[in-house]
Amino acid sequence: MSIAVIGAGAFGTALAIALSTNGDRVALWARDADAVAQMTASRENTRRLAGVTFPDSLDVTARLQDVFACDVVLLAIPAQTLRGFLEEHRDALQGKALVSCCKGIDIETGHGPTDLIARIVPNSTPAMLTGPSFAADIARGLPTALTLACAHEAAGEMLQAVLSTPTLRLYRTTDVAGAQLGGALKNVMAIACGACMGAGFGESARAALMTRGFAEMKRLAAAFDGDPDTLAGLSGFGDLALTCTSDQSRNYRYGFAIGAGTDFDSTVTVEGAATAKAVSKLAEKLKIDLPICAVVTRLVDQEITAQQAMQLLLSRPLKEE
Known part of the structure; x- marks a missing residue:
């Protein structure tokens, strides 16, 4: 063939x-x-x-x-x-x-x-x-x-x-819905984790972002009848673990530059930047709470700093996991 x-x-x-x-x-x-x-x-x-x-x-x-x-x-x-x-x-x-x-x-x-x-x-x-x-x-x-x-x-x-x-x-x-949403949203979370590390918030904060980001991935996939097991596999958790922890990831490097306040090569394709905006529109339409996606959208649009983004996430109402 x-x-x-x-x-x-x-x-x-x-x-x-x-x-x-x-x-x-x-x-x-x-x-x-x-x-x-x-x-x-x-x-x-x-x-x-x-x-x-x-x-x-x-x-x-x-x-x-x-x-x-x-x-x-x-x-x-x-x-x-x-x-x-x-x-x-x-x-x-x-x-x-x-x-x-x-x-x-x-x-x-x-x-x-x-x-x-x-x-x-x-x-x-x-x-x-x-x-x-x-x-x-x-x-x-x-x-x-x-x-x-x-x-x-x-x-x-x-x-x-x-x-x-x-x-x-x-x-x-x-499960096409679960696979494509897992692959898309992990890029958004990689930007968040990069910004976290670039701003010097530390490994514990990154682990929290990855975990809560994974919850957002499952939440959105469920709205499109995605299987949670798919998100726990290679196309979700596996990709999330790789791109949120390696500077080989373009999305992670882009986020790191935002957090550190340094320039990033504008010729490099960063899929997570546009995806964050697209997902935020979907979340608003479907009335789904995706706070990390929301702050990444504002980071990409330069509306807030990494410090302000972290404060927004930390100041959310306390709740059960």
Whole structure:
């Protein structure tokens, strides 16, 4: 079965490298023709994932027709650009298995990645690949486990078999709502934890944020009939633990810069910033209490400082856990 990866950022490149080690040819699409030429000549992505050589079975292309000829298409593009890409190419994507590899909530519609796929490309098989993973680890063949979420069980079994590798182990679920919300909200919590550490509040405060943040993740997922067990798995707790504790996480680094009052590279995609705003809109509409998401939204909008955010959380009414 032919596989393509749309998006030659660090994560898309890492997935293409890992999948091409299975012996199948994999097409990696990049929008920038110069970047394609560089990767083709050097056989590595020096801009995003330097030091990892491409397998011979990985083909880099700037031609979308090469991608649209494949059966399985992994969408490794930012969450806030996914809707536009799907709308632009909906006809060419019909009938394919479309696997979202981004984690976020569309700020305009409030939909998650698989929801967008199902609505915009109805004659396709929507799925999502999510869980605790850094691009460098996947690309270098370090052992990684992820969640493959697909509402159609038979299609999920097929994708699990096609996308698993000797070092990339996929666990399957039909709980798409839980998986996509876990992946989205953990980025918001990573910003909160980064701000906590950047401001010097300490490890105990971070542990509290992670725990109460996990409660918010479960609360929102329940409103969409997500299974609590899904949130306790790789796509929820597992991803939360990784991104809230490592400076390899872009969302964590972004939050750390906010807490420390330092500059952050504006060219780096931080999915949690837009997701915090999208989730806050959802929470208001559904009347769900998500205080950490709310203060992260205000931090991102520069309405409050990390010190004010922590004071807002600490001054909330006392209650049972």
